[in-house]
Amino acid sequence: MGKQCEICGKKAQVGNLVSHSNIKTKRRFNPNLQTVRHQFDNGEVRSITVCTRCLRDGAVRKPVVRAEQGE
Numbered sequence: 001m002g003k004q005c006e007i008c009g010k011k012a013q014v015g016n017l018v019s020h021s022n023i024k025t026k027r028r029f030n031p032n033l034q035t036v037r038h039q040f041d042n043g044e045v046r047s048i049t050v051c052t053r054c055l056r057d058g059a060v061r062k063p064v065v066r067a068e069q070g071e
Contacts, residue, residue: 003033005051007059039063 004011016024032052
């Protein structure tokens with residue numbers, strides 16, 4: 001799988017790097033992707049790759065950490 005947000009689908013964009021002398025060369029604008037654990041509606045927990053905008057907007061529901069029994 002490529003570098004793409006699994007929630008919003010954000011991926012790399014292409015643009016130009018412009019030098020002081022106005023020479024243009026191709027470059028990529030990569031999204032800020034993070035790997036986080038996400039709990040789905042059916043209770044399944046797995047790691048997904050999401051952009052920081054989805055993290056900030058609350059689109060990711062992190063699983064609750066439960067205390068171990070017997071301690």
